[in-house]
Ligand SMILES: Cc1cc2nc3c(=O)[nH]c(=O)nc-3n(C[C@H](O)[C@H](O)[C@H](O)COP(=O)(O)OP(=O)(O)OC[C@H]3O[C@@H](n4cnc5c(N)ncnc54)[C@H](O)[C@@H]3O)c2cc1C
């Protein structure tokens with residue numbers, strides 16, 4: 001069994017952890033990543049909830065643990081085929097890879113905020129996404145397009161999640177706590193800034209999340225309003241005018257801010273249509289058994305890890321990716 005090749009499709013944190021664990025179990029993993037670099041989405045974040053640890057302190061050790069593992073970058077896998085004693089993965093560029101098994105760790109895509117036209121993303125220069133705010137934090141400069149620092153910022157929850165109109169009915173799970181974390185970081189980066197989060201429900205489900213939510217209010221003065229922004233418009237001086245319904249008091253509200261941050265949800269990647277794997281109603285790949293077999297797919301030899309099966313935190317992703325190696329070892333013995 002030793003040194004059998006296992007294909008790992010996707011080089012985000014799930015793929016890196018799965019590959020490292022597979023090598024420890026005596027396999028020869030081969031990572032296939034569509035981008036030029038491995039690391040996936042987490043490599044694009046600045047500091048992480050719940051502790052505000054720099055993202056590089058999570059990504060760098062994972063990369064180090066996968067050092068020396070054969071990696072094909074710049075190759076998007078578009079199809080999987082069962083072959084005699086294994087699986088074949090076919091790239092968009094025609095490359096073919098064969099292994100005894102494959103781990104699908106293709107992660108998620110960010111919701112395209114332009115689809116929610118009422119918020120003006122792509123039209124108004126000071127409407128940005130949470131991913132773009134992470135980039136500003138990473139670059140050490142949070143600014144409006146004019147270069148000025150914003151003094152009033154609104155953060156809108158559930159953009160492209162829990163929204164039947166755009167066909168994304170699921171909760172993306174990590175964006176409430178991301179919005180809380182980003183609100184705190186805005187007050188740290190821009191002393192005196194006023195931050196208001198608009199939410200439908202606050203889902204602070206994880207360890208330490210509720211505490212962070214409370215701290216954001218008590219220590220950082222963040223305001224939370226239960227309500228949905230029905231419309232955003234641009235003023236002549238490029239600020240953003242919001243029409244909101246405060247659903248707790250049942251009153252309409254108008255507010256003008258310098259910057260609007262849209263907490264974009266996690267959606268199933270558009271690619272991978274031809275992997276032949278069943279999907280859940282939310283579009284993410286379906287595990288064979290959602291209780292006891294979350295890393296097995298319904299196709300023998302094809303396994304799943306990380307956010308390929310739905311929104312997850314880093315800890316959940318990494319734990320699942322470590323489990324997949326043990327599952328494969330047990331199945332192939
Ligand atoms: C704005 C935001 C902030 C977040 N902040 C935090 C945080 O602070 N703390 C926390 O715990 N979690 C956070 N998360 C969640 C975290 O990003 C995920 O848990 C993590 O990215 C999941 O890793 P993954 O490897 O499953 O997927 P991804 O990071 O999406 O990686 C998937 C990889 O697969 C590659 N790929 C995709 N399709 C193919 C293909 N067909 N062929 C080859 N390669 C392919 C992609 O290029 C990518 O490199 C955040 C999420 C969002 C949206």
Ligand code: SF4
Nearest residue numbers: 158161172173175176
């Ligand atoms: S985690 Fe919060 S912001 Fe994200 S979809 Fe769920 S309720 Fe909305």
